[in-house]
Amino acid sequence: MENTGNTIGIIGGSGMLGSAILSALLGSEAFEQSNFWVSNRSGNASNVEQSSIIHFTKDNQELVDACDVIILCVPPARFPDIDIHAPNRLVISVVAGVTIGEMKSKTASVRVVRAMSSPAASLSMAYSPWIANTEIGSDDRDIVRKIFGACGTTDEIFDEQQLDHFTAMTGPVPGFVAYFAKCMVDHATSQGIAPDVADRAIRQLFLAGGTMLAAASTSPADQVRWMIEYAGTTAAGLIAMEQSSLSKTISDGLLAAADKARSI
The missing domain is CATH 3.40.50.720 (NAD(P)-binding Rossmann-like Domain)
Incomplete structure (x- = not known):
């Protein structure tokens, strides 16, 4: 029919x-x-x-x-x-x-x-x-x-x-993105920034970043590469993150969530 x-x-x-x-x-x-x-x-x-x-x-x-x-x-x-x-x-x-x-x-x-x-x-x-x-x-x-x-x-x-x-990556809104934002807010407050200011700043960062990422024709990997090639302050932070175990930690978390989805 x-x-x-x-x-x-x-x-x-x-x-x-x-x-x-x-x-x-x-x-x-x-x-x-x-x-x-x-x-x-x-x-x-x-x-x-x-x-x-x-x-x-x-x-x-x-x-x-x-x-x-x-x-x-x-x-x-x-x-x-x-x-x-x-x-x-x-x-x-x-x-x-x-x-x-x-x-x-x-x-x-x-x-x-x-x-x-x-x-x-x-x-x-x-x-x-x-x-x-x-x-x-x-x-x-x-x-x-x-x-x-x-x-x-x-x-x-x-x-x-x-x-x-x-289900693991995009289902939990804001989920993992909120956790990353929390880590940034915690960092800001540990540096003496007022909690309400830190919260407002990071919320706006993720709003702007998400909107720009969604609108861009380039991939996230390309944007990271360009920021590193620009060799500014963000590049220093990105290089430190790339050299850490952060990528594996994120992958481990997503795998754990996917395993849970299979076993529900």
Whole structure:
């Protein structure tokens, strides 16, 4: 069947990630003609924008029966409790650690997409990679691209195991970036800078740095190389960092997070 995606249901749509995705879709011109369903434990508008085009229920199967596209967005620990029958629906899962095979078995859906996103979707700033099973056609792919395009930036990938690494790297917003910022704030305060000034300075640094990095056509590696070649104060710091174990420490942390994603 051709998938128009006119009715989209989010199971777990009142949670942090589910409500962020819903907010992105509601704010996107691509879904102006769509209706939405949200299922949660109360069946009421909880942490979700109230709108006449959003229907709330606590019955997951009622949502499935009413919708063309199902976005499964529950914590991994709640996944075993999900009991839906969706053989003729496009099912998109953003549940960490749950494979396409497990999703097909759980939902009876033939058309399954496994994805990763983040609460930054509420600002249309999430990075959402996704992988589809072989039964997904071009119409379904268009819907998936529109959904995650509304959430920010997206790519289709073709190795399911890579999603565990993306879950580790780009899922925890601000996560690892916040830790690096914390280290810089701690350094500044240890040098006698007032905590509120240090906090404000580093927040602005990361805002400017992230915006410039996203807008640049050059790679992060190229930008580091150019800063080192400039041979200024930043170069001295970068050289010291490159000569330290910082790169390995970061990699070890990301591997630990990816291992956790696999074992959830």
